[in-house]
Amino acid sequence: MSEVITAVYEVSAEDPAGRAAQVAVEQSHELPTELAPGNAVRDSLGHIRSVLRRPGLAALATVDYPVDLAGAELGQLLVLLLGNVSLQDGVRLVDVTLPARLAAALPGPRLGIAGVRALVGEPEGALLATALKPVGMTPQQFAGLAYDIAAGGLHILKEDQGLANQTWAPFAERVPRVAEAVRQANEDTGGRSVYLPCVNGSAAGFSEQVRLARREGAHGVMVLPGVAGFGTLAHAAEVFDGGMVLAHPSFLGGFTASPSHGIAPDVLFGTLLRLAGADATIFPGFGGRFSLSREQCLAIAEAARRPLHGIAPTLPAPGGGMSVDRAPELLDAYGPDTVFLIGADLQRGGNPRRAAERLAAATR
Amino acid sequence: MSEVITAVYEVSAEDPAGRAAQVAVEQSHELPTELAPGNAVRDSLGHIRSVLRRPGLAALATVDYPVDLAGAELGQLLVLLLGNVSLQDGVRLVDVTLPARLAAALPGPRLGIAGVRALVGEPEGALLATALKPVGMTPQQFAGLAYDIAAGGLHILKEDQGLANQTWAPFAERVPRVAEAVRQANEDTGGRSVYLPCVNGSAAGFSEQVRLARREGAHGVMVLPGVAGFGTLAHAAEVFDGGMVLAHPSFLGGFTASPSHGIAPDVLFGTLLRLAGADATIFPGFGGRFSLSREQCLAIAEAARRPLHGIAPTLPAPGGGMSVDRAPELLDAYGPDTVFLIGADLQRGGNPRRAAERLAAATR
Numbered sequence: 001m002s003e004v005i006t007a008v009y010e011v012s013a014e015d016p017a018g019r020a021a022q023v024a025v026e027q028s029h030e031l032p033t034e035l036a037p038g039n040a041v042r043d044s045l046g047h048i049r050s051v052l053r054r055p056g057l058a059a060l061a062t063v064d065y066p067v068d069l070a071g072a073e074l075g076q077l078l079v080l081l082l083g084n085v086s087l088q089d090g091v092r093l094v095d096v097t098l099p100a101r102l103a104a105a106l107p108g109p110r111l112g113i114a115g116v117r118a119l120v121g122e123p124e125g126a127l128l129a130t131a132l133k134p135v136g137m138t139p140q141q142f143a144g145l146a147y148d149i150a151a152g153g154l155h156i157l158k159e160d161q162g163l164a165n166q167t168w169a170p171f172a173e174r175v176p177r178v179a180e181a182v183r184q185a186n187e188d189t190g191g192r193s194v195y196l197p198c199v200n201g202s203a204a205g206f207s208e209q210v211r212l213a214r215r216e217g218a219h220g221v222m223v224l225p226g227v228a229g230f231g232t233l234a235h236a237a238e239v240f241d242g243g244m245v246l247a248h249p250s251f252l253g254g255f256t257a258s259p260s261h262g263i264a265p266d267v268l269f270g271t272l273l274r275l276a277g278a279d280a281t282i283f284p285g286f287g288g289r290f291s292l293s294r295e296q297c298l299a300i301a302e303a304a305r306r307p308l309h310g311i312a313p314t315l316p317a318p319g320g321g322m323s324v325d326r327a328p329e330l331l332d333a334y335g336p337d338t339v340f341l342i343g344a345d346l347q348r349g350g351n352p353r354r355a356a357e358r359l360a361a362a363t364r
Numbered sequence: 365m366s367e368v369i370t371a372v373y374e375v376s377a378e379d380p381a382g383r384a385a386q387v388a389v390e391q392s393h394e395l396p397t398e399l400a401p402g403n404a405v406r407d408s409l410g411h412i413r414s415v416l417r418r419p420g421l422a423a424l425a426t427v428d429y430p431v432d433l434a435g436a437e438l439g440q441l442l443v444l445l446l447g448n449v450s451l452q453d454g455v456r457l458v459d460v461t462l463p464a465r466l467a468a469a470l471p472g473p474r475l476g477i478a479g480v481r482a483l484v485g486e487p488e489g490a491l492l493a494t495a496l497k498p499v500g501m502t503p504q505q506f507a508g509l510a511y512d513i514a515a516g517g518l519h520i521l522k523e524d525q526g527l528a529n530q531t532w533a534p535f536a537e538r539v540p541r542v543a544e545a546v547r548q549a550n551e552d553t554g555g556r557s558v559y560l561p562c563v564n565g566s567a568a569g570f571s572e573q574v575r576l577a578r579r580e581g582a583h584g585v586m587v588l589p590g591v592a593g594f595g596t597l598a599h600a601a602e603v604f605d606g607g608m609v610l611a612h613p614s615f616l617g618g619f620t621a622s623p624s625h626g627i628a629p630d631v632l633f634g635t636l637l638r639l640a641g642a643d644a645t646i647f648p649g650f651g652g653r654f655s656l657s658r659e660q661c662l663a664i665a666e667a668a669r670r671p672l673h674g675i676a677p678t679l680p681a682p683g684g685g686m687s688v689d690r691a692p693e694l695l696d697a698y699g700p701d702t703v704f705l706i707g708a709d710l711q712r713g714g715n716p717r718r719a720a721e722r723l724a725a726a727t728r
Contacts, residue, residue, distance in 0.1 A: 231593070251446060
């Protein structure tokens with residue numbers, strides 16, 4: 001084989017070498033090799049490079065797949081890395097290495113860190129974001145909240161993943177109202193806050209919602225690859241053309257909840273969503289109400305930002321647990337090339353504008 | 365609340381009532397209730413209906429969500445049922461009940477069992493299917509294999525989920541060749557076999573591939589909702605208009621691998637993919653190389669076919685482990701309203717046509 005995609009799996013099995021060999025075949029041919037024609041065996045079969053037993057830990061199996069198996073498509077790369085094997089326990093994808101040619105064919109972020117910084121006018125400090133919620137509020141209520149938070153100086157106002165096209169604030173009414181409120185706040189304070197509506201419409205309605213968001217003055221969109229598909233990140237970036245694309249992890253937790261199965265969080269929320277085109281990637285931050293460790297969270301940030309065949313870096317966006325009190329600790333841990341998501345704390349105390357100002361000051 | 369979506373969760377926690385209350389808020393407002401405006405608390409908050417402790421088992425928590433939270437959209441229903449909570453361990457979605465109004469707004473299968481039977485000309489017997497594979501074969505090789513299998517009388521020839529647009533057999537070359545081979549076999553034998561290419565292109569290219577498949581004489585498509593998004597089932601059905609839509613579980617296994625997390629297989633592969641529009645739903649059958657139990661598999665079949673607000677039933681399609689030897693056992697277990705997927709066994713022995721004929725005879 002000339003060029004390969006290399007996947008590393010943690011394999012929990014009595015016979016890790018045998019199990020790894022099954023994975024290499026399952027994920028490529030899905031057919032016993034003696035039944036495959038010679039040209040397919042030569043061209044398109046996965047091969048074990050090594051299996052490392054580690055006492056007390058899962059074995060590490062490294063599998064090389066011919067690069068052409070991915071067909072230069074992100075969706076097929078995902079199928080290749082863990083499609084069928086996701087249905088079996090005891091195999092966890094923990095690392096992926098791609099040849100430059102494949103990396104160049106995948107979407108990657110259009111804006112990346114530099115592009116988002118240019119959009120929000122913040123050349124080097126930490127970036128602050130919040131979610132507009134709860135669902136059930138009226139467009140007027142969302143607009144009022146958005147005005148206060150934008151005026152308070154938060155960089156990014158994204159909508160909650162629970163906001164879609166519900167009767168209380170239909171997408172086509174809500175988005176123009178909130179975009180106008182953010183524009184007004186920016187005008188009143190000289191700020192550059194951006195507004196990202198949540199787009200989670202049906203496959204047919206997705207493009208239409210992205211176009212509406214762009215036309216009405218939003219600055220990008222938030223999408224939910226676990227529900228709407230991994231291709232929606234690049235699709236939204238293309239349709240919005242210049243807008244920021246933020247990935248939300250809703251419905252993706254199945255992959256990361258078990259230590260012996262699925263995908264390591266840094267591979268899923270870092271590498272794969274970056275390849276898929278996320279300018280920023282939300283994940284459950286340590287110390288909040290979700291369950292990733294500090295080490296896992298920092299690995300996500302590293303995967304999102306490390307050099308990768310010239311692909312633009314993605315902003316890690318840890319969610320949950322940010323507050324004025326924790327700002328120094330979190331800034332120190334993640335560094336400034338990070339979107340810090342602040343949730344309920346901003347609305348506690350009844351003065352979101354003042355809370356946003358205090359937080360912005362604490363992270364400067 | 366008038367109309368509600370009722371979700372039942374298995375909750376593994378020391379304080380299941382407290383944990384369930386967190387779920388109800390996380391999945392609706394995602395904001396402490398004391399911070400939400402009165403109209404949102406009144407209209408759009410999830411409520412615990414009951415929490416049942418079960419000695420030695422996870423507690424059962426029943427949560428009512430106001431129906432309008434789903435916004436009459438399948439994607440938002442998924443976000444509501446398990447979006448954020450999928451990122452937390454110890455909560456498993458095990459049942460969903462929808463009001464008729466919401467069910468009527470969701471896609472559901474266009475063909476359903478009756479429509480697929482009409483398409484393949486098989487009014488009541490078991491339906492047999494196989495996967496065209498391995499990836500790496502040429503269009504000619506796929507066409508030859510497809511001819512043999514269609515001539516042998518298998519009802520449904522779907523492509524392997526590993527087939528996309530790879531160099532060895534690009535989509536636009538492969539699909540017309542295979543469709544023609546199946547047409548020829550049908551003409552030669554008087555059969556009615558159908559061919560379903562795998563469509564897993566990017567969001568932008570998806571519709572184009574479905575249209576190409578229709579134009580070139582395929583009879584529907586297979587889609588991968590775990591990769592391409594849950595909306596692609598209905599979207600494919602709409603674009604193909606009259607074609608069969610088959611759901612493949614690739615990349616969905618994260619939800620079903622852990623007993624204390626995710627989604628019960630009958631809810632995911634049965635109820636939710638049926639609501640999303642699958643005419644048939646592939647899942648890992650018991651006794652094969654995947655890990656669902658017999659009981660879980662039969663629950664999937666039941667969820668796919670049971671009466672559900674007038675929504676057409678979906679064909680369960682257990683994959684893996686079917687053979688001439690197992691045919692009586694599996695037919696007895698699942699009943700005839702089932703698509704039995706036969707994999708490698710069909711190609712073993714070097715005469716797929718003869719193997720298909722024997723299998724068709726064994727299931728008559």
